[in-house]
Amino acid sequence: QQPVQSPQAVILREGEDAVINCSSSKALYSVHWYRQKHGEAPVFLMILLKGGEQKGHDKISASFNEKKQQSSLYLTASQLSYSGTYFCGVTEKLTFGTGTRLTIIP
Amino acid sequence: GAGVSQSPRYKVAKRGQDVALRCDPISGHVSLFWYQQALGQGPEFLTYFQNEAQLDKSGLPSDRFFAERPEGSVSTLKIQRTQQEDSAVYLCASSSDRGGSTEAFFGQGTRLTVV
Incomplete structure (x- = not known):
């Protein structure tokens, strides 16, 4: 079953922060996050493994709560290049979530 | 090759035609995924x-x-008797592990248009 992401879409001004949530009905051992720009293939952002860890690189970080079967992606001080659709991916067969379209405006 | 390669990049098929889409994963990658x-x-x-x-x-x-x-490397996705609803981009990805614990690398996709 496909993980549910929220919000479905968000528009931010450059420099603002955003949180994208991913919720699964299945037990999770890992969560992937990808960003896809229009007309391009998804690009890997990060992976979180079981253990409730947080990860980050640059101004993008994520958390994973395996008990709640949820993960959140945090984007701080957003840049124009962050625009795109974000997907979480779960289970060993890498099922993608419903997606969150992020638009950054100058 | 350096990345995941898919061919053809674009395919136009007449309704009812059979098509075959190819995916060359990164060498040695165990897991391979197909998406529509x-x-x-x-x-x-x-x-x-x-x-x-x-x-x-x-x-x-x-x-x-x-x-x-x-043979555990190249994969082919075949669609028989294509229908208009099959029109989509078909993405292939590969990863080095079995359990979803490592990054998946995506190919550029094959855009299939059924006319």
């Missing part, structure tokens, strides 16, 4: 291999869709 992405939608899981074993094909929309990976 309709316009404006997210990638929908089709099927998944570990080496040559097809572990899950629950996402294949009908028995017209068939995927194989006979």
Whole structure:
């Protein structure tokens, strides 16, 4: 079953922060996050493994709560290049979530 | 090769025609995934291999869709008697592990248009 992401879409001004949530009905051992720009293939952002860890690189970080079967992606001080659709991916067969379209405006 | 390669990049098929889409994963990658992405939608899981074993094909929309990976490397997705609703981008990805614990690398996709 496909993980549910929220919000479905968000528009931010450059420099603002955003949180994208991913919720699964299945037990999770890992969560992937990808960003896809229009007309391009998804690009890997990060992976979180079981253990409730947080990860980050640059101004993008994520958390994973395996008990709640949820993960959140945090984007701080957003840049124009962050625009795109974000997907979480779960289970060993890498099922993608419903997606969150992020638009950054100058 | 350096990345995941898919061919052809674009395919136009007449309704009823059979098509074959090829995916060359990164050398040595164990897991291989196929997705269908309709316009404006997210990638929908089709099927998944570990080496040559097809572990899950629950996402294949009908028995017209068939995927194989006979030697555990190159994979082919075949669609028989194509229909207009099959028009989409077909994405392939590969990863080095079995359990979803490592990054998946995506190919550029094959855009299939059925006319």
